[in-house]
Amino acid sequence: MTIKLYNTKTRRKEDFEPINKDDVRMYVCGPTVYDRAHLGNARPVIVFDVLYRLLRHTYGPEHVTYVRNFTDVDDKINARAAESGRSIGEITAETTQWFLDDMAAVGALEPSIKDRDHQRAMPRATQYIAQMVTMIEDLIAKGHAYAAEGHVLFAVESYSKYGALSGRSIDDMIAGARVEVAPYKRNPMDFVLWKPSDDATPGWAGPVVGGKSIGRGRPGWHIECSAMAHDLLGATFDIHGGGNDLMFPHHENEIAQSTCAGHDFANVWMHNEMLQVEGKKMSKSLGNFFTVRDLLDQGVPGEVIRFVMLSTHYRKPMDWTGKKSLEANRTLRKWFDLTEDADSAEVLPKALVDAIADDLNSPNAISVLHELAKRGAYTDLKAGAQFLGLLSPKTSDWVRRPGQLLDALTQKLSELRKEAVQTKDFSKVDDLKVQLQAAGVEVQISREGIVLGAGPEVDDAKLEALK
Template sequence: MTQISLYNTKTRRKEAFTPLNPDDVRMYVCGPTVYDRAHLGNARPVVVFDVLFRLLRHVYGADHVTYVRNFTDVDDKINARAAATGRPIRDITDETIGWYHDDMDALGTLRPTAEPRATEFIPQMVAMIETLIAQGNAYEAEGHVLFAVESYAKYGALSGRSIDDMIAGARVEVAPYKRNPMDFVLWKPSPDDLPGWDSPWGRGRPGWHIECSAMAFELLGATFDIHGGGIDLQFPHHENEIAQSCCAHPEGGFAQVWLHNEMLQVEGKKMSKSLGNFFTVRDLLDQGVPGEVIRFVMLSTHYRKPMDWTEKKREEAEATLRHWRKLVDGVVPGSPDQEVVETLADDLNTAGALARLHGLAKSVASNPQDAREEEKRVFLASAQFLGILTEELAGWEAVRYVENGGLKVGTAENVAAAIDGYVEQRRLAKLAKNFAEADRIRAALDAAGIILKDGPHGTEWEFGMSVSLSKLEALK
């Protein structure tokens, strides 16, 4: 069996992963607050933990892995969106969850085993809060219930901060009813115009942190294997989850392994609306960037390193994927290459796994006429193990061309045949040492968006992002 090693944020070292029960491997990942489209940074943890989900299923069996990712559907941002639009909250959250599924599906991510909505677990949250109050870990004040941070001696262990440091560096709400500035809200009152539920402390709604603790306990138990999310959630969200969960269920240890992915940048800068470099996944998809290309770019950087989205990386990813799809056209996948599996098992080294795929592709392409079928089958299975070159993500690589100002998609054989003819004319011109003519043909093809690749076995070509057929008129 392949040994998985993961960097555990809790212990600050890479460790051999040993599940509590190999027949029931359990993972929880913090999901989105559903009030708007997911931006590109939101998509990074989805892709990262999708890869881990695939790896766990491969090693332990698809029926032995449970992956839970929640939807936060009660939140002040959702309330504000409802007030601004006049729409019912449920309509907004249902619509946003639909958008989220569509966009994440477009990136080739598998749906988790369970996707609980916070509003479906209010009774469990209330019960956990009651337990915390009874044990002296929480207190009621002015209609609020707050967790008493000083009641949990290990608070700050995950992020490596002392309470004094956290008070100095954190933006915390200083409220007169708090005993300690770091105490955080478990329950807060709701006026009649906001969502609310009956509770022992009056009509109200849960704080953000209690949601994940209650859902994780209900679906995965007091102790489970892996908890994941973006590094921005490490403090205070994950720190607070640990505190309230371990106090409410001291018989368990909550998550054994903590994984955090680093943040995303755009062209070397933090993504922000003020810089004009903020965009959603849907923005990219609508601009014609295939979801498979987005996924490939994200896989190119190790999850514990900041990821930089650049136009150059997008172009390179698209060219690579077009080439790879051409290599495996009509191929039936076999079993994934063991080196790809082992590389991925080494703390989700997706960049290393892609490097191995490049090597496999080069081997297949080195003699495309005689390449062994088994090599292609292994290559395709290895790529699909990473969630690329799948049938679900296929189709974008079809011929794309601009004609009369509008974007059209076509696969007519005569288009490809015409380009094959021009490539052949260029070959004959070079053979006749008519390099001026060969250069003229190449320049016209370049201008039309046809990408030529000269190699030891001849010239291959592929379509760029778009192809202007009218520019080929220069060759007639």
């Protein structure tokens, strides 16, 4: 089997050939931990989780290293600490765990390196300040960076290939980017490697320039990933991934500083497209902004979120809709019923693996699963779904959730009815009955009692709200 991946750097789909088949290495940019992960943050996690599963299947779990970082030093974090009165360490520890919990809920495996050390495979930026300082000092020594007013900046003009990844000229990048205007910059596109910190801001001893420390400060965003990737994966590794919003300037800057530091960096660059909600860009002002936790708390299972994400190819914009969520819920319930008593096949369905090996074509893989369900190949269906992170042992928890909710709502409706018999006011009973029916529940009320049944369109989130 040949794995084909679209390489943003070359703008074509290529046969994937790892540098070392015994140590396939991948780095994916992780979150800045100051708040809950929104729905769009889940897409790259799910996309590269599927790639991670494919690499583990192809080369063996013990031969795949997957690193995904946490940015835990950032001005957004500093601002959140200032406005909340909480310590930075407390905020980052809490939000890091939130992220891990929410990504586990959508079925993502934790990254790991060859020795299975998950913690090292999820490095925090603050753990790698020394490596960042060393890289900055090297860039200064080689003439690719300069110190100015307590800052160190990368000199973009010193790297002739700047803009090659995103395919933009420097003039285009200046026009299309929010370039920070500063008098100490030699070129408007020069970006910060190190910046000064005041007493209220986290800081470390800065790079040494001309035998003297530049002073207490903190790293710029871009240098973090270059330093962590180099330390954990080496000067050259196989795959670097992230959302396409990171292509410029983050990934462009990573390539520039790493290359100028003498590292070949990543051979394959992969980027997923962005996410919309009901056909519009996700925005708080439009009222369509959701965190992953929002959906989970509304009763949308993480597995349903994952299924909807995989239903669109990663290089195409993904539109989250309520309709897709309901359809995914219905499909997964059906597949669970079909496979609950089936064993999982020892060999994965070839058509499904081939689909994923063809540049992570998850929509085609899901089509294969539909066909297996139609043919009654339930052992293959179960194995294929589990390969994609679906039909896990936890599936039964949410599949059976409506029954548990209906038991509670039956009790609630019975109590309201008993009260109504006394007061002769059945309005609350009628209101709950209407809401249950709107949630897809069949309601039967008779002298013998109350019977609630989950219809084919039952909405778990609405039931959860009625409980």
